[in-house]
Amino acid sequence: MARPKPWHVEDELWAVIEPLLPKNERRTRFAGRKRHPDRLVFQGILFVLHTGIAWEHLPQELGFGSGMTCWRRLAEWTEARVWPRLHEVLLAKLRSANVLDFSRAAVDGSHIRAPKGGSKTGRSPVDRGRAGSKHHVITDATGIPLAATLTGGNRNDVTQLIPLLQAVPRVRGKRGRPRRRPDVVMGDRGYDDDKFRRLVWALGVKPLIARRGTEHGSGLGAQRWVVERAFAHLHWFRRLRIRWEIRDDIHEAFLTLGCALIRWRRLVSTSR
Structure with missing residues (x-):
């Protein structure tokens, strides 16, 4: 087959x-093209x-x-905000199936080129100052995307640490209160800032972030690699490798839809 x-x-x-999807009733008179x-x-x-x-x-x-x-x-x-609602529905289904793991979360950012410019672009420090954007993603302990944001390519990763945590919706799917915050959030040295550590603690989340100037071997990589795998899955969608959309909301729609498809595949794989 x-x-x-x-x-x-x-x-x-x-x-x-x-x-x-929003409902569109067809007019009975002068309906026009179907x-x-x-x-x-x-x-x-x-x-x-x-x-x-x-x-x-x-x-x-x-x-x-x-x-x-x-x-x-x-x-x-x-x-019509279809994609955020799809995002919440799929997370609820994953939690109902006992697939989501909120014991820890991982965050990271990834540069992409933006040849046409537009809002939420900036001079990328890793691409010779060309216009670029950044995808920022937070995943659960198994690599399922919980939220994603889009910024200019010149934005530091740490500036999206709090927005990512706040972007995680209230995840239903089980009896009782919805789950929203992970117990722990992990990040690489790009997130090393004591001010943001305090802000993370204020949200009721424990920050585990590598320190700049210290030797490698913190052990975080053994758990944080799942967010890098999530980026590999996201950038398997070719439309997310380069930003061709001038409108940031259209590119964000593609980004959210890509995350939703990753969740759907995980849901399908666990139900088989």
């Missing part, structure tokens, strides 16, 4: 996504995310609709 393409949306995933099916358009968005292809080059023969149709629908769903 042929293996389904990665942008194919199986029935189980669509059953999660469809209820989150709206292209949401499921096909969503597959077109996934095709762009996976391949990195330009919107105008989206293959019409695959039935996704035009590239402009897919872009407009992505912008529409982004404005």
